[in-house]
Amino acid sequence: MPASPRSPGIVAGRLDAAALAERFSDISPKLDAHEALVAADRCYFCHDAPCMEACPTSIDIPLFIRQIATGTPEAAARTILDQNILGGMCARVCPTETLCEEVCVRETAEGKPVEIGRLQRYATDTLMDAGVHPFSRAEATGKRLAVVGAGPAGLSCAHRLAMHGHDVVVFDAREKPGGLNEFGIASYKSVDGFAQREIDWLLQIGGIEIHGGQTLGDAITLDGLMAEFDAVFLGMGLAGVNSLGVEGDDRGNVTDAVDFIADLRQTEDLTGLPVGRHVVVIGGGMTAIDAAVQSRLLGAESVTLVYRRSQERMAASVWEQDLATSKGVTIIHNAMPLRVIGNGAVREMEFEYTRDGAGGLEPTGETFRLPADQVFRAIGQKLEGAPDGLTLEGGKIAVTGAGRTSLAMVWAGGDCASGGDDLTVTAVAEGRDAAEDIHAKLMEA
Amino acid sequence: MADLRTEFVGVKSPNPFWLASAPPTDKEYNVRRAFEAGWGGVVWKTLGLDPHVVNVNGPRYGAVWGADRRLLGLNNIELITDRPLETNLREIKAVKRDWPDRAMIVSLMVPCDEESWKFILPLVEETGADAVELNFGCPHGMSERGMGSAVGQVPEYIEMVTRWCKANTRMPVFVKLTPNITDIRHPARAAKAGGADAVSLINTINSITSVNLDLFAPEPTIDGKGSHGGYCGPAVKPIALNMVGEIARDPETAGLPISGIGGITTWRDAAEFIALGAGSVQVCTAAMTYGFKVVQEMISGLNQWMDDKGHADMDAICGRAVPNISDWQYLNLNYVAKAKINQDLCISCGRCFAACEDTSHQAIAMNPGRVFEVKDDECVACNLCVNVCPVEGCITMEPMTPGETDPRTGKVVEKDYANWTTHPNNPMAKAAE
Ligand SMILES: Cc1cc2nc3c(=O)[nH]c(=O)nc-3n(C[C@H](O)[C@H](O)[C@H](O)COP(=O)(O)OP(=O)(O)OC[C@H]3O[C@@H](n4cnc5c(N)ncnc54)[C@H](O)[C@@H]3O)c2cc1C
Ligand SMILES: Cc1cc2nc3c(=O)[nH]c(=O)nc-3n(C[C@H](O)[C@H](O)[C@H](O)COP(=O)(O)O)c2cc1C
Numbered sequence: 007m008p009a010s011p012r013s014p015g016i017v018a019g020r021l022d023a024a025a026l027a028e029r030f031s032d033i034s035p036k037l038d039a040h041e042a043l044v045a046a047d048r049c050y051f052c053h054d055a056p057c058m059e060a061c062p063t064s065i066d067i068p069l070f071i072r073q074i075a076t077g078t079p080e081a082a083a084r085t086i087l088d089q090n091i092l093g094g095m096c097a098r099v100c101p102t103e104t105l106c107e108e109v110c111v112r113e114t115a116e117g118k119p120v121e122i123g124r125l126q127r128y129a130t131d132t133l134m135d136a137g138v139h140p141f142s143r144a145e146a147t148g149k150r151l152a153v154v155g156a157g158p159a160g161l162s163c164a165h166r167l168a169m170h171g172h173d174v175v176v177f178d179a180r181e182k183p184g185g186l187n188e189f190g191i192a193s194y195k196s197v198d199g200f201a202q203r204e205i206d207w208l209l210q211i212g213g214i215e216i217h218g219g220q221t222l223g224d225a226i227t228l229d230g231l232m233a234e235f236d237a238v239f240l241g242m243g244l245a246g247v248n249s250l251g252v253e254g255d256d257r258g259n260v261t262d263a264v265d266f267i268a269d270l271r272q273t274e275d276l277t278g279l280p281v282g283r284h285v286v287v288i289g290g291g292m293t294a295i296d297a298a299v300q301s302r303l304l305g306a307e308s309v310t311l312v313y314r315r316s317q318e319r320m321a322a323s324v325w326e327q328d329l330a331t332s333k334g335v336t337i338i339h340n341a342m343p344l345r346v347i348g349n350g351a352v353r354e355m356e357f358e359y360t361r362d363g364a365g366g367l368e369p370t371g372e373t374f375r376l377p378a379d380q381v382f383r384a385i386g387q388k389l390e391g392a393p394d395g396l397t398l399e400g401g402k403i404a405v406t407g408a409g410r411t412s413l414a415m416v417w418a419g420g421d422c423a424s425g426g427d428d429l430t431v432t433a434v435a436e437g438r439d440a441a442e443d444i445h446a447k448l449m450e451a
Numbered sequence: 452m453a454d455l456r457t458e459f460v461g462v463k464s465p466n467p468f469w470l471a472s473a474p475p476t477d478k479e480y481n482v483r484r485a486f487e488a489g490w491g492g493v494v495w496k497t498l499g500l501d502p503h504v505v506n507v508n509g510p511r512y513g514a515v516w517g518a519d520r521r522l523l524g525l526n527n528i529e530l531i532t533d534r535p536l537e538t539n540l541r542e543i544k545a546v547k548r549d550w551p552d553r554a555m556i557v558s559l560m561v562p563c564d565e566e567s568w569k570f571i572l573p574l575v576e577e578t579g580a581d582a583v584e585l586n587f588g589c590p591h592g593m594s595e596r597g598m599g600s601a602v603g604q605v606p607e608y609i610e611m612v613t614r615w616c617k618a619n620t621r622m623p624v625f626v627k628l629t630p631n632i633t634d635i636r637h638p639a640r641a642a643k644a645g646g647a648d649a650v651s652l653i654n655t656i657n658s659i660t661s662v663n664l665d666l667f668a669p670e671p672t673i674d675g676k677g678s679h680g681g682y683c684g685p686a687v688k689p690i691a692l693n694m695v696g697e698i699a700r701d702p703e704t705a706g707l708p709i710s711g712i713g714g715i716t717t718w719r720d721a722a723e724f725i726a727l728g729a730g731s732v733q734v735c736t737a738a739m740t741y742g743f744k745v746v747q748e749m750i751s752g753l754n755q756w757m758d759d760k761g762h763a764d765m766d767a768i769c770g771r772a773v774p775n776i777s778d779w780q781y782l783n784l785n786y787v788a789k790a791k792i793n794q795d796l797c798i799s800c801g802r803c804f805a806a807c808e809d810t811s812h813q814a815i816a817m818n819p820g821r822v823f824e825v826k827d828d829e830c831v832a833c834n835l836c837v838n839v840c841p842v843e844g845c846i847t848m849e850p851m852t853p854g855e856t857d858p859r860t861g862k863v864v865e866k867d868y869a870n871w872t873t874h875p876n877n878p879m880a881k882a883a884e
């Protein structure tokens with residue numbers, strides 16, 4: 007008998023290939039030309055537009071939408087990519103409901119913003135589908151730069167540096183570049199290998215070499231890079247994961263949500279990817295939501311996301327929460343894990359309700375248990391393998407201005423650096439700004 | 452990248468987009484920011500003699516909106532600059548000094564006597580401006596004082612004043628025409644006869660935008676009364692395009708440089724003016740509506756279109772559509788087309804049916820299941836169904852092939868060109884040669 011959502015334990019193939027293909031398809035496909043015109047027509051071309059202010063990369067949104075409205079999406083793409091070289095990925099993954107679209111005047115007026123993210127995708131896809139890379143390199147400067155991490159921060163930095171005429175070598179611990187674009191983002195946000203297509207497109211600028219399988223602190227060292235290159239940019243993200251710190255955390259089938267997601271992103275045939283019948287996810291951010299939703303999509307019978315604080319405190323946006331519940335995920339707020347129960351592998355999980363007390367979060371004494379074949383930890387990532395000699399701040403590499411670290415000629419940006427939200431678009435902005443700062447510094451000499 | 456550089460009667464600018472003489476060009480603060488935003492040139496807000504004019508202190512503008520309050524037409528009762536002459540001249544000089552690559556044209560309007568023009572022209576020349584534009588177009592307020600369109604409506608005056616100016620300055624002289632006349636060719640010919648180096652058109656069109664139905668007064672209303680204003684913005688573009696085309700193809704004025712104005716809002720509008728013979732374009736309402744930044748879309752759009760089509764520079768497009776403007780009588784009456792509805796694209800709204808049924812041709816059938824089909828034996832190929840259909844490309848006009856029989860007339864479609872001048876129904880038909 008083939009597996010079904012009700013098959014006990016952790017098994018593969020709960021749903022057939024056709025059902026999985028349908029469930030993991032593009033959540034918000036590219037607008038067609040007419041839809042784009044209608045959507046673009048709603049933009050008021052605001053002066054000093056609030057959306058532009060809200061975008062971490064400060065894309066000139068009214069201008070690009072007007073360029074779409076007047077039939078020139080390629081020019082619109084150029085406007086976007088000038089500010090944000092990963093504008094294609096950002097159009098797919100930005101939580102626009104808490105960024106540009108949140109402040110759109112039509113959101114204020116009608117509760118229905120201009121669809122900025124989708125219009126951005128329409129423009130960038132149009133240009134990329136035509137195979138056009140609209141940037142070229144300035145005259146060679148003879149300078150060589152090292153970038154650690156081929157995630158959005160590193161790629162954005164590398165592209166801007168290459169554009170200014172520098173030669174860039176990007177080192178990444180993984181064999182495949184992209185960082186969380188490739189290994190983290192929910193599948194239905196980035197279908198058909200978009201992350202790799204975008205990287206191939208980005209590399210058309212020239213002057214960028216990517217070296218995979220090179221871990222800082224192992225194959226390469228910061229001292230070595232500083233000796234060999236004119237400057238170094240660190241965009242290594244957050245490779246470590248926080249543990250639950252409760253009894254039974256080490257039981258079988260209690261794993262990190264990011265690993266599950268990375269496996270899922272790299273699995274060609276999803277019918278071969280096992281998932282529990284009863285899945286419990288601990289956490290309140292995007293990673294928790296993505297792990298929960300994708301477990302449901304794979305065919306888990308029940309998926310419960312448990313967050314220790316109230317709903318208002320969840321890092322995942324209301325849009326993300328609604329997405330999860332619409333896919334059948336149950337969200338429990340104000341409950342913290344007490345222990346993992348099971349003989350070897352997890353069988354149940356026990357929680358205790360919480361409330362906000364005078365001294366912060368406090369337990370109420372009421373407990374409950376959830377059946378669990380599989381538990382995912384999604385309570386935050388942390389910096390791992392930061393080279394010695396760098397000042398840290400709040401567990402991240404301390405930076406001032408455009409990503410300057412405590413070491414001369416070493417910059418950092420993206421998730422691994424202090425300040426800013428942990429978002430793709432923020433990583434792109436920080437990589438770009440660091441590149442400009444590095445360029446200015448190198449050229450002043 | 453296409454080469455957008457423009458040379459218009461010796462006046463150079465990095466692109467053909469100039470701001471028209473109007474409030475956006477009224478002062479240094481504005482013009483500097485306009486240049487920073489990318490405008491290729493400006494025509495400074497019209498200067499007059501001191502004491503400077505005063506404006507009303509109530510509303511100056513009225514508007515017509517489309518769906519979603521998109522501004523389609525703007526009406527104004529503003530006069531020429533209401534700042535002292537000396538202030539404007541000083542600012543013009545300062546801006547031109549700092550932006551030598553941009554076109555700086557100064558619009559002028561002084562009383563209809565040679566002394567006044569003799570007085571002001573050297574003052575403008577001293578600023579280093581590239582050219583002057585004579586404002587014979589303003590249709591409200593100033594015209595009551597014998598200036599603006601009061602001059603522009605009398606070809607003899609146009610010729611006379613233009614001649615005075617040519618005699619009293621070495622700067623190129625552009626004449627800005629009013630559309631408030633019956634035949635634009637006459638004022639254009641007069642300008643040419645007076646020695647004008649170029650014409651600019653159109654200025655605004657006499658208009659009342661709306662009537663307040665509580666006050667029973669025209670809007671904008673000032674203390675219960677309203678005055679006609681000048682209409683501009685997207686709504687006037689078709690009128691302006693026709694006037695530009697008329698001057699471009701009139702044998703008496705053909706070749707006279709034209710600066711096209713009127714409703715230019717996007718790169719496409721500008722390209723159309725240029726195709727009809729405009730060597731530069733001027734924009735007012737779009738900048739007043741959206742701010743100086745619109746020029747960036749105009750530049751990128753024009754560039755993209757020219758690159759896509761392989762047009763290298765302005766010369767490659769300027770005037771290309773002029774030979775294809777024809778009198779009605781020379782249109783080919785042997786060209787026969789039929790409307791065709793693409794059933795795969797049709798959304799069954801029925802708008803084509805209502806339009807055709809009630810506009811006298813009754814050539815669209817409404818079949819069971821809301822399937823709409825053209826009756827070829829009734830269709831006169833008027834194009835109305837195409838114009839009202841909400842789905843672009845759903846209804847197309849398909850030309851018939853010579854040799855086929857038109858089911859409406861029962862006649863075979865002929866392959867040779869034949870027009871009204873030789874048609875048997877024309878009482879004045881000439882025998883075909
Ligand atoms: C599951 C999940 C879902 C998310 N969904 C969204 C979303 O929908 N929208 C959104 O805006 N953001 C989302 N985020 C956040 C977003 O992915 C990150 O903020 C962003 O990727 C940070 O970019 P980065 O370049 O700083 O780091 P990363 O993308 O993490 O890239 C870091 C790179 O450095 C490499 N590296 C790490 N350590 C070393 C080392 N020692 N030596 C060499 N290389 C090293 C890694 O292999 C990796 O390639 C999500 C995050 C997760 C975990
Ligand atoms: C408020 C306002 C003031 C104007 N003032 C002048 C002027 O002083 N001199 C002039 O030549 N034209 C003036 N015009 C006309 C414009 O220069 C231009 O010819 C006209 O608005 C058509 O262009 P548009 O459709 O791009 O606005 C004015 C127009 C407006 C709206």
Ligand code: SF4
Pocket residue numbers: 060061062063064065067090093096097100102105106107122123126431
């Ligand atoms: S990058 Fe993200 S935040 Fe910025 S405009 Fe695009 S979708 Fe909005």
